[in-house]
Amino acid sequence: MHAEKHKISITRSLLLTFLAGVFALGIFVGAGMSLFTPVAENKGDAAWNREGFRFIKIPQEGKNAANDRLKKDLKPFQNKVKELVENRVQSGDATTVSVYFRDLNNNNWFGIGERDTFPPGSRLKIPLMITYFKWAESSPLVLRTTLTYTAQEELEEQEQDVPLKTIEPGKAYTVNDLIFRMITLDDAAAYALLRANLPAGRIEKVFKDLDVGYEESLSLNACAAFYRALFNASYLSEEMSEKALRYLYKSTFKEGMTQSLPPNIDSAGVYDERSITAPGGDEEQEQFQVREFGIIYQPNRPFLLGVMVKGSDVTRMKKVIRDITRLVHQEVDRQT
Numbered sequence: 001m002h003a004e005k006h007k008i009s010i011t012r013s014l015l016l017t018f019l020a021g022v023f024a025l026g027i028f029v030g031a032g033m034s035l036f037t038p039v040a041e042n043k044g045d046a047a048w049n050r051e052g053f054r055f056i057k058i059p060q061e062g063k064n065a066a067n068d069r070l071k072k073d074l075k076p077f078q079n080k081v082k083e084l085v086e087n088r089v090q091s092g093d094a095t096t097v098s099v100y101f102r103d104l105n106n107n108n109w110f111g112i113g114e115r116d117t118f119p120p121g122s123r124l125k126i127p128l129m130i131t132y133f134k135w136a137e138s139s140p141l142v143l144r145t146t147l148t149y150t151a152q153e154e155l156e157e158q159e160q161d162v163p164l165k166t167i168e169p170g171k172a173y174t175v176n177d178l179i180f181r182m183i184t185l186d187d188a189a190a191y192a193l194l195r196a197n198l199p200a201g202r203i204e205k206v207f208k209d210l211d212v213g214y215e216e217s218l219s220l221n222a223c224a225a226f227y228r229a230l231f232n233a234s235y236l237s238e239e240m241s242e243k244a245l246r247y248l249y250k251s252t253f254k255e256g257m258t259q260s261l262p263p264n265i266d267s268a269g270v271y272d273e274r275s276i277t278a279p280g281g282d283e284e285q286e287q288f289q290v291r292e293f294g295i296i297y298q299p300n301r302p303f304l305l306g307v308m309v310k311g312s313d314v315t316r317m318k319k320v321i322r323d324i325t326r327l328v329h330q331e332v333d334r335q336t
Helices: 002-036 065-070 078-090 125-138 140-144 175-184 188-196 202-209 220-231 238-249 314-335
Strands: 096-103 109-112 146-148 172-174 267-280 283-296 303-311
Touching (some): 078 096, 078 109, 096 220, 109 220, 125 140, 125 175, 125 188, 125 202, 125 220, 125 238, 125 267, 146 175, 172 175, 175 188, 175 238, 220 238, 220 283, 238 267, 238 283, 283 314
Antiparallel strands (some): 096 109, 146 172, 283 303
């Protein structure tokens, strides 16, 4: 009898020790997993809004008076932006400046020369990405398809400095990887390879579906249609719209709008730069045109902003973009 009790006590002791060990191991593994599990960055109200969606608009249920107040119109500040533009032109920082602004809460907008177009030949990166993602919705294997870069694809003039990493001749890349490189690194070769392998008529259909005239040059007003479609997930699925905006968010260009925003505010956009020739007396003068367009995730008041600048000094032109971004951000922030 005593031996039986002793045996039971030993068994219970071993069981308790085993359970304690499992519990401790669970805590250790849980803590370890937290080190490797990606978590949302703390970016204020622009952080993940539902089921991992962070960059697209998700309708909020149970609207209340506070939410309704946030959707009231901003007091007009177009004149302030116009005054800044005129000052920069007069100071010689730029020869022309175009601006597009849209409040994504209620779609109120204004523009300054917003229908001026970027030079022909500008790469249609955003429409091309949307075209492939739309195709992938009905044919998921499209993004896994591999394409080999032969260096025979027609390359347009490089718009910026050569990216830190570009695709190499003779190597194969998935379509998804090429899209990522095209957007985040502004890889001209990736863009050329994607365009060369896109079936005829697909990108034109996207333009038609979004009611944008198909042209090789785009105005700020036309660019807005693509960004609005992504933000509202009105053309692509929520998953594909989120994916597209996440790629735009990861752009390596940080010398424009991003530099003028507080670190807690996200932005998702793209920058383009072209050299152009302009008549100047007896000789043609080389000039440049830079354009940046994106969504700025101001807490409770996300907005679209596009700035296009023409001039002779790219460094000063980028500063114009930063100054306009700073003014718009501060005005929206003050009124929200």
